[in-house]
Amino acid sequence: MEESPISRGFRPKRQEQTPTDRVPPGQYVTTDFPVLSAGPTPHIKVTDWTFALQLGGSLLGKWSWAQFEALPQTTIKTDIHCVTKWSKLDTTWQGVTFDDLLKEVGLSEAPAPFIMAHCDGAYTTNVPVADLVGGRGMVVTRYEGLPIAPAHGGPARLLVPHLYFWKSGKWVRRIRFMQKDERGFWESLGYHNYGDPWKQQRYDGD
Amino acid sequence: MANNVSDLALDGNTAVRLLQDLFVADITLAQIRCEACNAVQGVGSLATYGTPMGAVLRCSCCANILIRAAQTPRGLWLEMTGARCLKFQSLHASFKLGASGLKIC
Amino acid sequence: MTVTDASSPSKRLEWQLAEVRDVVIETYRVKSLLLLATGWPGHLPGQHIDVRLTAQNGYQAQRSYSIASPPEDDLLSLTVERVDDGEVSPYLVDELRVGDRLELRGPIGGYFVWTAEKSGPLWLIAGGSGITPLMAMLRHRDRLPSRIPALLIYSSRSLEDIIYRDELDAMVGRDANLRVVPALTRQQPKAWTGHRGRIDRATLAAHCFPPAQRPAIYVCGPTTFVESISSLLVELGYDPFSIKTERFGPSGG
Numbered sequence: 001m002e003e004s005p006i007s008r009g010f011r012p013k014r015q016e017q018t019p020t021d022r023v024p025p026g027q028y029v030t031t032d033f034p035v036l037s038a039g040p041t042p043h044i045k046v047t048d049w050t051f052a053l054q055l056g057g058s059l060l061g062k063w064s065w066a067q068f069e070a071l072p073q074t075t076i077k078t079d080i081h082c083v084t085k086w087s088k089l090d091t092t093w094q095g096v097t098f099d100d101l102l103k104e105v106g107l108s109e110a111p112a113p114f115i116m117a118h119c120d121g122a123y124t125t126n127v128p129v130a131d132l133v134g135g136r137g138m139v140v141t142r143y144e145g146l147p148i149a150p151a152h153g154g155p156a157r158l159l160v161p162h163l164y165f166w167k168s169g170k171w172v173r174r175i176r177f178m179q180k181d182e183r184g185f186w187e188s189l190g191y192h193n194y195g196d197p198w199k200q201q202r203y204d205g206d
Numbered sequence: 207m208a209n210n211v212s213d214l215a216l217d218g219n220t221a222v223r224l225l226q227d228l229f230v231a232d233i234t235l236a237q238i239r240c241e242a243c244n245a246v247q248g249v250g251s252l253a254t255y256g257t258p259m260g261a262v263l264r265c266s267c268c269a270n271i272l273i274r275a276a277q278t279p280r281g282l283w284l285e286m287t288g289a290r291c292l293k294f295q296s297l298h299a300s301f302k303l304g305a306s307g308l309k310i311c
Numbered sequence: 312m313t314v315t316d317a318s319s320p321s322k323r324l325e326w327q328l329a330e331v332r333d334v335v336i337e338t339y340r341v342k343s344l345l346l347l348a349t350g351w352p353g354h355l356p357g358q359h360i361d362v363r364l365t366a367q368n369g370y371q372a373q374r375s376y377s378i379a380s381p382p383e384d385d386l387l388s389l390t391v392e393r394v395d396d397g398e399v400s401p402y403l404v405d406e407l408r409v410g411d412r413l414e415l416r417g418p419i420g421g422y423f424v425w426t427a428e429k430s431g432p433l434w435l436i437a438g439g440s441g442i443t444p445l446m447a448m449l450r451h452r453d454r455l456p457s458r459i460p461a462l463l464i465y466s467s468r469s470l471e472d473i474i475y476r477d478e479l480d481a482m483v484g485r486d487a488n489l490r491v492v493p494a495l496t497r498q499q500p501k502a503w504t505g506h507r508g509r510i511d512r513a514t515l516a517a518h519c520f521p522p523a524q525r526p527a528i529y530v531c532g533p534t535t536f537v538e539s540i541s542s543l544l545v546e547l548g549y550d551p552f553s554i555k556t557e558r559f560g561p562s563g564g
Binding site: 251 | 420421422423534538551552554555556558
């Protein structure tokens with residue numbers, strides 16, 4: 001294939017970073033917060049919002065917004081990494097840890113090894129429970145101290161920052177426990193089933 | 207972030223380019239019937255979501271996902287289970303789509 | 312320059328090099344690039360091209376731009392608005408000079424196209440830089456011997472943001488069958504008697520071709536603009552299939 005000629009004076013806006021202990025390979029750091037959605041942004045009234053944990057046909061727990069806000073709150077500062085190559089450092093989130101959700105429904109451990117997060121707009125993403133417990137996963141409602149904007153997943157989104165950010169499903173409504181792993185929205189369309197940014201697991205087969 | 211079907215997504219792979227390589231006729235001129243609500247729309251008029259990870263075309267009436275596509279290093283994934291059929295103007299046939307997704311590499 | 316049939320895009324488009332022959336300042340943030348692309352196959356009004364830039368380190372960036380020139384012109388015209396913090400548009404608007412070369416491929420798009428063969432009056436609704444593909448249509452119409460009735464409703468932030476202002480004034484001046492209705496959404500000169508604020512249902516009802524005339528309708532601009540105008544048009548009784556839309560999304564820059 002013929003090489004493209006250099007465009008005189010053109011400089012790329014973003015430079016790929018050398019991987020450091022904070023920036024995974026192939027990523028660049030941004031101070032923006034790009035929005036990527038598989039559908040139009042839903043505008044959800046918190047008075048209509050509910051969140052549930054589900055196993056098979058039964059609900060393990062269900063919360064209204066007021067009830068969810070009354071659960072033990074945890075704040076974390078973390079880095080997030082999108083499969084489209086941007087990384088954002090030192091983002092602050094507040095919400096309820098997966099561990100606390102299990103405690104709330106009276107479980108000392110998860111009833112199944114996998115979950116599927118079900119979100120508005122028919123978006124789904126699958127995560128192993130091992131990647132949610134021990135503080136690794138949360139359902140968050142605040143970003144930088146303020147309610148999460150609808151475009152960024154508000155009123156509540158999943159947060160699993162050690163995996164590519166498509167796993168942190170926006171507009172999460174239900175976490176369904178699964179005995180067998182099933183692939184979610186992007187995972188069934190050629191993206192990696194697990195999505196570890198440190199191993200550059202972007203696509204299936206990586 | 208919705209763009210026109212004919213707009214740029216990621217690295218030049220727009221929804222059109224993702225789909226166009228698979229069809230002889232201009233995909234933007236096709237009409238598509240939603241399997242959820244039966245509405246018929248021009249593919250070219252649909253908003254494209256999901257860029258730059260892939261392309262998601264939704265029914266303008268009921269937001270049902272009609273077509274999903276993603277270009278990966280190992281091939282192009284295309285799923286059209288939300289569409290009951292496509293009608294191309296320049297061909298004299300309609301295609302009916304089965305219940306399962308297709309993988310085209 | 313001949314008009315080609317764009318209904319069979321089965322051929323893979325090849326990249327080609329075009330030379331910048333002229334740069335025209337349209338507004339304080341918009342320029343038109345006039346390009347000579349030898350071997351250009353011709354295009355239809357409304358189609359666009361892909362532009363590709365290559366940096367020294369091999370990094371490439373690609374964006375789509377509507378062709379603003381009609382098929383009759385020898386030079387291709389791209390009208391580019393500088394997007395703040397963009398990657399490609401600041402280069403095209405601020406850096407590119409006459410004599411530089413630009414990689415492009417096209418023409419692309421068979422959907423958002425107008426030619427005189429289409430029946431019915433021509434109704435164009437533009438939001439900001441969405442005027443670009445519609446201008447190709449108007450310029451093409453201007454070359455035709457017959458004067459197809461046409462109406463352009465053009466929404467801009469302020470008078471200074473109106474692209475092609477003098478050219479549109481001149482077209483209206485010599486063509487009784489062309490109406491141009493500007494709407495200024497953010498700032499208006501004191502003596503402004505034109506429309507103020509966003510285009511709404513009343514604006515469309517006041518300046519239109521009635522549904523019975525079955526106008527060919529083209530709406531182009533930012534996504535929210537296009538979707539709101541389309542809904543209003545459907546409410547006003549226009550057949551959704553007669554409304555063609557092109558959304559200028561935020562993916563470019």
